Amino acid sequence: MIASSTLAGQLKKAHSIQEPQKEIQGWLPSKECGSPNRHKFHTREDLVKTIYRAKAPLRLGLAGGGTDISPYSDLYGGAVLNAAINMYAFASIQPRTDGMIEIISTDFSENLLIKSAKSLDINGNLILLKGIYNKIVKEFTKTPLSFTLITDTNVPVCSGLGTSSAITVAVIGAFVEWLKLPLGEYEVAHLAFEIERKELGLSGGKQDQYAATFGGFNFMEFYKDDEVLINPLRIKEDYVLELENNLLLFFTGKSRFSAEIIENQVNAMKSAEGAVEYMHKMKEAAFEMKKLLLKGRLNELGELLDAIWSYKKKTGENVSTDFIDEIYAEARESGALGGKVSGAGGGGFMFFYCPGNNKYRVIQNLSKFKGDIRRFEFIKEGLITWET
Numbered sequence: 109m110i111a112s113s114t115l116a117g118q119l120k121k122a123h124s125i126q127e128p129q130k131e132i133q134g135w136l137p138s139k140e141c142g143s144p145n146r147h148k149f150h151t152r153e154d155l156v157k158t159i160y161r162a163k164a165p166l167r168l169g170l171a172g173g174g175t176d177i178s179p180y181s182d183l184y185g186g187a188v189l190n191a192a193i194n195m196y197a198f199a200s201i202q203p204r205t206d207g208m209i210e211i212i213s214t215d216f217s218e219n220l221l222i223k224s225a226k227s228l229d230i231n232g233n234l235i236l237l238k239g240i241y242n243k244i245v246k247e248f249t250k251t252p253l254s255f256t257l258i259t260d261t262n263v264p265v266c267s268g269l270g271t272s273s274a275i276t277v278a279v280i281g282a283f284v285e286w287l288k289l290p291l292g293e294y295e296v297a298h299l300a301f302e303i304e305r306k307e308l309g310l311s312g313g314k315q316d317q318y319a320a321t322f323g324g325f326n327f328m329e330f331y332k333d334d335e336v337l338i339n340p341l342r343i344k345e346d347y348v349l350e351l352e353n354n355l356l357l358f359f360t361g362k363s364r365f366s367a368e369i370i371e372n373q374v375n376a377m378k379s380a381e382g383a384v385e386y387m388h389k390m391k392e393a394a395f396e397m398k399k400l401l402l403k404g405r406l407n408e409l410g411e412l413l414d415a416i417w418s419y420k421k422k423t424g425e426n427v428s429t430d431f432i433d434e435i436y437a438e439a440r441e442s443g444a445l446g447g448k449v450s451g452a453g454g455g456g457f458m459f460f461y462c463p464g465n466n467k468y469r470v471i472q473n474l475s476k477f478k479g480d481i482r483r484f485e486f487i488k489e490g491l492i493t494w495e496t
Contacts (some may be wrong), residue, residue: 154205154206155205155256156204156205158202158495158496159495159496160201160202160282160285160286160493161198161285161494161495161496162198162277162278162279162281162282162285162493162494163281163491163492164197164274164320164321164490164491165192165196165319166192166193166197166261166270166271166274167190167316168193168269168357168459169188169190169268169451170189170190170191170401170413171188171390171393171394171397172186172188172189172328172391172393173188173190173313173315173420174313174390174420175187175188175387175390176313176314176315176328177314180384181332182331182332183332184387184388185330185331186314186328186329186330186391187329187391187394187395188328189326189327189394189397189398190319190325190326191319191324191325191486192319192322192324192489193269193484193485193486194484195261195263196261197259197260197271197277198258198260198261199257199258199279199282200258201255201257203253204254204255206254207223207224207254208223208224209222209224209241209256209257210255210257211234211237211238211257212257212258212259214258214259215260218234220233226251227245227246230242236272236275236303237259239307240283240303243299243303243307244280248289255286257282259275259278259279261274264456266456267456267457268450268456269451269457270316270319270320270451272310272316273300273312274320276303277317277321280299280300280303281296281492281493282493285493293321293338293490294336294338296321297317297318298334298336300321301314301317313330314330314334314336315328315330318336319490320490320491321491322340322490323487323488323491324341324487324488324489325486326338326339326341327339327341327398341398341402343402347406350404351401352486354410354462354467355461355462356439356444356461356467356471356481357458357484358439358457358458358480359456359479359480360431360435360455360457360458360477360479361480383422383423387423390416390423393419396412397412406461410447410461410463411445411446412446413446413447413448414446416446416448417436417448420448420449429455432449435458435474435477438473439458439460439462439470441473442469443463443464443466443467444460444461444462445461445463446461447460
């Protein structure tokens, strides 16, 4: 889809992330890579004037998160209800004529300048972006490319809104726009899933790639052999606006890395029958939430969020912490009907359903935790690409 807008500039990040750990460390910037000013943005004749851009939305996972992860989705089928919001990952590609590849991650103030090749070594820093390039060359161009790639998000990374998958989708989108690749929505989302989960081995599920590509409110079904069905929901606008008004999005100030949490959930599913039963309950809750949302029974939706959070905490270790439990208890005592951590858990963003005008009291009482309230809107658009 072509749009006539410009890429948002680098936005100041209000919070820094914690030290990267485990799998996620591979695509975060390496300390050995030098100063963020090691390589400058190029404006010389080695850059082609045309720039290819893309943006992909982040999402709120409302119900069913975790049931999109293997082996659960392969054995029982998963169901997730999520919604795209007006927070984004951006990607910008400018072709070069000097046979070099420059990768700039503004989120991590990290630059990389290397000689173009058919395949980049997946080591050191920024392996997610290298992995995307390798897949594009392997599957489509068959020959090396020369370009400058810039990525950016306007929220803290590793915060539970699906940022890494949105970055992947946005970068693929920029390549699609540049190379005129014949990929539809399902193909883009599946390609992003393959790169993250299969090519690079990053732990996680499937919902984020599809949410970033399709946008809107979607009821998603996941089955074995990577079969995915996306069911866009036609929700009355008044219901969407009231849900948007009554949901309070709160950043805890603590970024977290989902890989370890997800691995614990997978291990629990393999070894503990009780964990599987709670996954079943979470899937059932996704079907129930779809019904409540379509019928506008939003207070019941808020109460269902409370039940979902109780199920979620029983699916694995580190889903919650004492700090998160304290925030949740304060929100409930202040008038929220329910809520949950967005994403795998452990930190990042939380959201709460506050009926009537209760959210203002909840906001006041959560101020003692030194987090941030983030205003947002639900959006219908998914991945958007354009050139300038």
